[in-house]
Amino acid sequence: MHIAIISPGPFSVPPVKGSSVEHDIDEVTKMMDPEHQVTIYTRKCATYPKSSVEENRRFVRYRYNGPKPYLQKIMNHLRRHKPDVIMVENRPQYVLALKRRFPKIPVFVNMHSHVYASPAMISPQKMRRVVRIADGFITNSEYLRRYFMTKCKIPAAKIQAVHLGVDVSPYQQAKLHYTVKKLRKQLDLLPEHRVLFYAGRLIRAKGVHVLLRAFRKVSEQDPLARLVIVGGTGYGSNRLNPYVRELKKLAKPLGDKVKFVKFVPSAQMPLYYQIGDVVATPSVWQEAFCRVNLEAMASGKPVITTPRGGIGEVVTHQGSGFLIPPKAWKKELPSIWEGLWKHPQIKNEMGKHALSRAKQFSWYATAQGYLRVFEQSVQKRNAGRTQPNELLRAG
The missing domain is CATH 3.40.50.2000 (Glycogen Phosphorylase B;)
Structure with a gap:
């Protein structure tokens, strides 16, 4: 499976200044099974090259001069290297543009807190549209999952809680x-x-x-x-x-x-x-x-x-x-x-x-939790593609 992960943009992955979302992206993708190809889109900075490859992880870095131009560059790259699934980290508003450009690719939102789904960051109208068109949501706690189910009316089957990990x-x-x-x-x-x-x-x-x-x-x-x-x-x-x-x-x-x-x-x-x-x-x-x-x-x-x-x-x-x-x-x-x-x-x-x-909170367990969510979505999409052919054969 080819997984594309879009970091928010203000900080780099791996983090230089200790930013938590970017730290989580780095740690969890290290633990994704080697048969999966992971592309991480993140901010360009002086510490890292524009693009690099580490085992099954590919880093693609762009200058961050605001969310719109940053996301546009990412979408141009995605158009040439279509992944099986896209995960947006902590920026639900990115889903609107991504689903317009790639309607057939499953897009998930990984929410690390309630902040970027609040009215100060995204209008309630746009957030309702994100809830409708996103293929699923991931949260880092059951508390946050319940919060979004109540506040944003996300159906229970569409949002999963996967705890973060730590390397002791x-x-x-x-x-x-x-x-x-x-x-x-x-x-x-x-x-x-x-x-x-x-x-x-x-x-x-x-x-x-x-x-x-x-x-x-x-x-x-x-x-x-x-x-x-x-x-x-x-x-x-x-x-x-x-x-x-x-x-x-x-x-x-x-x-x-x-x-x-x-x-x-x-x-x-x-x-x-x-x-x-x-x-x-x-x-x-x-x-x-x-x-x-x-x-x-x-x-x-x-x-x-x-x-x-x-x-x-x-x-x-x-x-x-x-x-x-x-x-x-x-x-x-x-x-x-x-x-x-x-x-x-x-x-x-x-x-x-x-x-x-x-020790009960490992990054490997977090990675497996993400992969289960992605695999279910990809299987569902593939089943939808093969069903018409099976019907033709049966006829």
Whole structure:
């Protein structure tokens, strides 16, 4: 089967600046069985050649100067190299042009969140048309699947949930890397310090302000507690915007107990996770999946998170971590923190459970989930083509 995957365009595949959708495209296509030919359409950048081939993956890169010219270049290439199936990543509006140009090729939309299906990104009228003409939808969680079934009236049979994966190897190997000690030293972290770790964008939806307010209570009862916050305002961006200023203001009374680290590329993140003893993801919005939780668990770290969106499909409460509503963090985080250090065997067992849980989310399983959806569609199309010939023979 020849599969064409169209990345959104603003970032490259593989990602240079750590963008999550592009990271997912790269990881899942590596795991697609070698008998399948995969063409990945993505942004041209200085890091990679215009076109390249890696085993059964072909990268075709175009300059991104807006969605319309970017998609037009892709469609011109698709016209010459017609695939068996097309998957659009996180940009449902691309379906409208693709189905006009290629009405007989199955086109799927892989939605990573609700954002690009919202009225701010696509009109309700156009989204209804996308729902009608697309051959199917994939989401990264059952939560997001149910959301689109309700919000966009997508029929249950037309939308499938396939969880994202993680490769635990680099996170486990990082535990023994000499760089971890170097990173801790750079952050003035002593061996006896107990580190709560955050990784992600510094945006209000991620709830970093919730974490800082709750950590203030933690630091009052535990002088050895430290908070390390890794991330920028966006992928590769360390802009000092009003929200980051608010975070710095919240952190100021805590002095050197809070350490801010600017954006770190995803390839280096396995090392940074080793700095922490426990990972916090205080999301206040309805997260579709929250890949940071899975990466933390792959590092064998207990996770303190919220029960928002699809998070509970990954993190098990009092198993691989804790699911605490955002409004309860200020009250509950200090007692959870105290319990983990008062009974270190509990923290260790949770870390083991987290690693075991992470191993259940492999990129190979994600790839197989996508392929099942594609194969069913291609078989259905082929059956429709052969049926008239069979009827003629029968006559």
